[in-house]
Amino acid sequence: MADMTAVVLPRHGGPEVLEVRHDWPRPVPGPGQVLVKVAAAGMNNTDLWTREGAYGLPGPPSGWRGPIAFPRVQGGDVCGVVAEVGAEVAPSRVGERVLVDPALYRDETPTAPIVGVLGSESDGGFAEYVVTDDARAHDVSESPLDDDQLAALPIAYGTAVGMLERAAVGAGETVLVTGASGGVGLALVQLAVARGARVVAVSSGAKAAQVLDAGAHRVVDRGGDLAAQVADAAPDGLDAVADVAGGPLLDAILPLLRTDGRWVIAGAIAGPVVELDLRRLYLRNLTLIGSTMHTREHFARLVDEARAGTIAPVVAARYPLAQIAEAQQAFRRAEHVGKIVLSLG
Structure with missing residues (x-):
């Protein structure tokens, strides 16, 4: 099995617990899945709160939905290129630039609620590669937005779309x-x-x-x-x-x-x-x-916006993956406007 570079969270704690590993096993796509080579990954409060174990209601340290399995690769905002496909996925998808829906849904209905999120309940995009379901990797090859802008969209803009739709x-x-x-x-x-x-x-x-x-x-x-x-x-x-x-x-x-x-x-x-x-x-x-994040229908509307370039996310700062601790400290200071992104391209 090939290795990759990934930021690994072995336990709850401060930025110092994050491990930049160059020997992390590269994931393999299963049936109905694709392997995405990550070009950029956005940063969110979810990443900090999950690392700290301070997400959600009072109680024992937990991730977004409860206790998480360690070690965990965080990162819910992913833009990248399909590098490999699993069984039951069209080989023609290889090479597509994609925006990944970070939501894990309860069922297959268009308005299903979220029961997990990439980077908390499953490994995410703070790595060179991430595996996701074929249906959650949306083709944005024709989008005029750059990779960093696209990586700013999934959680923040998905949450915003969900709020505006529900209201x-x-x-x-x-x-x-x-x-x-x-x-x-x-x-x-x-x-x-x-x-x-x-x-x-x-x-x-x-x-x-x-x-x-x-x-x-x-x-x-x-x-x-x-x-x-x-x-x-x-x-x-x-x-x-x-x-x-x-x-x-x-x-x-x-x-x-x-x-x-x-x-x-x-x-x-x-x-x-x-x-x-x-x-x-x-x-x-x-x-x-x-309002918790978005539904499949909400995210599809966001993807349409991304393809058309009708919104231009503000990228406040870019950091290389190896400087994730510094990036999270800058995020915590909240002196920026817009999104902080890890660039891997």
Whole structure:
């Protein structure tokens, strides 16, 4: 069996536990699978939280869905080229540039929920090669986006598509996006604007210009009186909130939602426990929606966007695979706008 270079997580811990191995067995595609030579792999909070064992609900250290099997190769965002195919896969796929859907689904239906993710419940893309199901390797050979931009898409933009679809955000609506300078937040800004929505974005003042460049109509400073700023930016109220922060924001901003408004949430970095006056929810027919990543249908829409080049992911920094610890430390400092990518091409 051939070897490859891979970053291996042998146990939970800090960046120092990551091992750059040059003797890691190269995976072999089974029936219905393809072997992808990784060109670029994006970085996400999932990678840090899984490494630390701090993902999800309080309790013992775990990965995205619970305890993970060590050693594990992380990395859910993968762009690359099909290098080999398993049985039952068309040999003509060899050489295709592909974007990998990182989701492991409960069943084969188009709207099946996710039960695992690449890099947590199965080995991922922080390596020279990764194996994935044929159906989850989407051909993007004609995309005008470069490999690093494509690798920025799967988890962040997949999560954003899922949020906007579940909240039915459409043209002409006013949407508040929290955490707008992060990977998912900036994706929400770009994708909501592409739908014809008017976006009010929450970010720090230092990053406001870059968020405006991504298409936001107004940026409000998360360090000030947020409710007053949002009310000024959206005097007629909000149709929807796309929230990746949680925390006290919910109680402060909920009164600004119009009747029949929607609040979709996919993160809790500002606090997982909130106060909620239920009367505000039911007296105005508001909808509170939890959203975990995407469905097959959602990801297919994202692939269409990638093929057409209608969105251009912002790549904040690129690191070689061997510098993954430095890349994760830079990610943790959160001084960037957009995505940090490991380039292997």
